[in-house]
Amino acid sequence: MRTLAFALAAAVLAAGTPLAARTVSVTMPPERQLFKDAPGADLARGKCQTCHSSDYIFTQPPMTKAQWLAEASKMKNVYGAPLEESQLEPIAAYLVTQNGKE
Amino acid sequence: MRRTRFLAGGLAAGGLLSLTGSPVRAAGQTITLPFANGMRPIVAYPQKRPLILLTSRPPQLETPLAVFDEGDAFTPNDAFFVRWHLAGIPTSIDGDAFRINVHGAVERELSLSLGDLRRDFEPVEIAAVCQCSGNSRGYFSPRVPGGQWSNGAMGNAQWRGVRLGDVLKRAGIKAGAVQVRFNGLETPTLSTTPDFLKSLDVELAASPDVIVAYAMNGADLPLLNGFPVRLIVPGYFATYWVKMLDDVEVLTEPDQNFWMKTAYRIPTAGNGCISPGEKTETVPIGRMRVRSFITNLTDGQHVAAGSGQRLRGIAFDGGSGIERVDVSTDGGATWRAAKLNRDYGKYSFRRWETTFDAAAGQTYRLASRATAGDGSVQTTAVCWNPSGYLRNAIELVTVSVS
Numbered sequence: 206m207r208t209l210a211f212a213l214a215a216a217v218l219a220a221g222t223p224l225a226a227r228t229v230s231v232t233m234p235p236e237r238q239l240f241k242d243a244p245g246a247d248l249a250r251g252k253c254q255t256c257h258s259s260d261y262i263f264t265q266p267p268m269t270k271a272q273w274l275a276e277a278s279k280m281k282n283v284y285g286a287p288l289e290e291s292q293l294e295p296i297a298a299y300l301v302t303q304n305g306k307e
Numbered sequence: 308m309r310r311t312r313f314l315a316g317g318l319a320a321g322g323l324l325s326l327t328g329s330p331v332r333a334a335g336q337t338i339t340l341p342f343a344n345g346m347r348p349i350v351a352y353p354q355k356r357p358l359i360l361l362t363s364r365p366p367q368l369e370t371p372l373a374v375f376d377e378g379d380a381f382t383p384n385d386a387f388f389v390r391w392h393l394a395g396i397p398t399s400i401d402g403d404a405f406r407i408n409v410h411g412a413v414e415r416e417l418s419l420s421l422g423d424l425r426r427d428f429e430p431v432e433i434a435a436v437c438q439c440s441g442n443s444r445g446y447f448s449p450r451v452p453g454g455q456w457s458n459g460a461m462g463n464a465q466w467r468g469v470r471l472g473d474v475l476k477r478a479g480i481k482a483g484a485v486q487v488r489f490n491g492l493e494t495p496t497l498s499t500t501p502d503f504l505k506s507l508d509v510e511l512a513a514s515p516d517v518i519v520a521y522a523m524n525g526a527d528l529p530l531l532n533g534f535p536v537r538l539i540v541p542g543y544f545a546t547y548w549v550k551m552l553d554d555v556e557v558l559t560e561p562d563q564n565f566w567m568k569t570a571y572r573i574p575t576a577g578n579g580c581i582s583p584g585e586k587t588e589t590v591p592i593g594r595m596r597v598r599s600f601i602t603n604l605t606d607g608q609h610v611a612a613g614s615g616q617r618l619r620g621i622a623f624d625g626g627s628g629i630e631r632v633d634v635s636t637d638g639g640a641t642w643r644a645a646k647l648n649r650d651y652g653k654y655s656f657r658r659w660e661t662t663f664d665a666a667a668g669q670t671y672r673l674a675s676r677a678t679a680g681d682g683s684v685q686t687t688a689v690c691w692n693p694s695g696y697l698r699n700a701i702e703l704v705t706v707s708v709s
Contacts, residue, residue, distance in 0.1 A: 227402045227403075227527075228399065228400065228401045228402060228403070229399070229400050229402070229527070229530050229534055229535075230398060230399035230400075231352075231353030231354065231398050231399075231530050231531075232353060232398065233352065233353065233363075233364075233366060233398065234350055234351075234352060234363065235363075236363035236364045237348075237363050255496060255497065256393075256394055256495070256496040256497060256500060257362060257364055257365060257394055257496075258362055258363045258364040260360075260361070260362045260363055261362045263344065264344055264347070264361060264362065264454075264455045265344065265452055265455060266342070266343050266344060266450035266452075266455070267343055267344065268452075272452075276452060283565075283569075284495075284499070284500045284501075285497055285498075285499020285500050286497075286499075287497070287499070304344065
C-alpha cells in the first residue's frame with residue numbers, strides 16, 4: 206500500500222516519556238428530571254428513567270402516540286425494560302402529552 | 308438549512324455571536340439546534356469544557372461546530388464529543404489495576420497492564436477522525452428516533468498506542484478465527500439489556516492501522532472518551548471504537564450479539580440510503596462517507612462587505628484521503644477549488660481555506676464539496692435510512708452582507 210509509510214502508524218520515538226498509569230476519578234453533574242405532572246407521570250418516572258435520564262425522551266422529535274407506543278415496546282422487548290404489556294398504552298398516552306404530535 | 312442560534316440563559320433574544328462568528332459558550336447557557344426539540348443546555352462535564360448536552364445519563368455531549376475552526380486540524384480533548392450507550396460507566400479507574408484480557412481462539416491468553424502495553428509493544432501514532440454513526444441524525448427528514456445530534460458528534464485526534472495486530476500476534480490467533488470481539492467497562496443498568504459488544508473481521512482487526520490507544524493528542528484520554536485505552540479503527544464509524552477496552556475475544560463464528568446483529572446496520576439497497584417504508588436486507592455499518600463543513604461562518608450570519616472574506620473548513624472521508632475541496636458561493640451553481648492545508652494522513656480532518664468577495668447587500672449561499680481519494684464526492688442527494696446513519700450531503704450556509 207503506497208500511503209502506508211506516511212499515513213499509518215508512524216513509529217513514535219522512544220524520546221517522549223510515556224504517561225504513567227494512574228487513577229482517574231470524576232463526578233458527573235446532576236441529571237435532568239424532565240417529566241412534568243400529568244396523568245401517567247408516576248409510571249413514566251418509575252419506568253422510563255431507570256436505564257437513562259429522561260432527556261433521552263425530550264430530545265426526540267415530537268412523536269405520535271403510536272410512535273411512543275413503539276418506543277416503549279422497543280424498551281421492553283429489545284432492552285428488557287421491566288414493563289407489563291398493560292403499562293405500555295398508559296405510558297404512550299402520557300408521553301404524547303410531554304413530547305407529542307398528532 | 309442549518310441555522311444555529313445561541314440563546315443566553317433561556318432568553319429568546321438575539322444570538323450571542325462574536326465578531327468571528329464563534330459562538331459564546333458558557334455553562335448555564337443554551338443552544339438551539341435547527342430542528343424540533345433542538346434546545347440543549349451547555350454543561351461542563353468532568354475533564355470537558357462546556358459542551359452541548361444531549362443526554363445526562365449516560366453522558367452524551369456534542370462539540371459546537373465552531374470548535375472545528377480553532378487551531379489546527381485536531382479537536383481538543385476537552386471539546387471532543389462524548390457518546391455512551393449504557394449508563395453503567397465507572398467514574399473511577401485505577402490505571403495500575405486495569406488489565407486488557409485477550410482470550411478465545413488464541414494460543415496464549417493474555418492479561419495486559421497499561422505498563423505491559425507501553426513496554427512490550429512498539430508505540431505507533433495515527434491521526435484519525437472519530438465520527439458517531441448517527442452524527443447529524445437531527446437533520447433526517449422524516450425524523451428518526453435515536454440520539455438527536457447536529458453535526459458535532461465527530462472529532463479528530465492524534466492517537467498513540469499499540470497495534471491491535473501486534474497484541475493478537477502475541478496471543479497467537481488460532482486457525483478458524485473469523486472475528487475479534489471487543490468489550491469495555493461500560494455495562495447495562497439492568498442485566499436484561501444486552502451488553503455493548505462490537506466485532507471486527509479478523510483481517511481488519513489485525514491490519515496495521517487498528518490500534519489500542521492510550522493517548523489522545525499527547526495526553527491521557529479523558530475518562531468520558533474511554534480512559535485508559537480505547538480501540539481506534541481509522542476510517543470506520545465510531546461504533547467500533549470501543550472505550551475503556553478491557554476485553555478482546557477471538558471468535559470462530561460471526562458475532563451474533565445484539566449490537567452487531569440487530570443494531571448499527573445499514574440497508575444493503577441504495578448504498579445504505581433508502582426511502583421511508585422501504586424494506587431491505589441490512590449489513591453492519593462500516594466505513595465513513597466523504598464529508599466537509601464550513602467552520603468559520605454559520606448559517607444566517609452577517610458578514611462585513613469586502614473582497615477577500617475568509618472561508619474555511621474541514622473535510623474527511625473513510626480512509627482514502629481528501630483529494631480536493633471545491634466551494635460555491637451561489638448555492639452550488641458554480642464551483643472553484645479551495646486550497647488544502649497540511650496533510651496529516653488519509654484518516655485525518657483536512658483543513659481547507661479560500662476567500663470570497665462579499666458585496667454589500669448581497670446574500671451568499673456558501674457550500675463546500677469534498678472529493679476523496681477513492682473518487683467519491685459529496686452531492687446534494689440527502690441520505691435517509693431508518694437509523695439515521697451516513698448523512699454526507701453538501702451542507703449550505705447562507706450569509707448576508709451588511
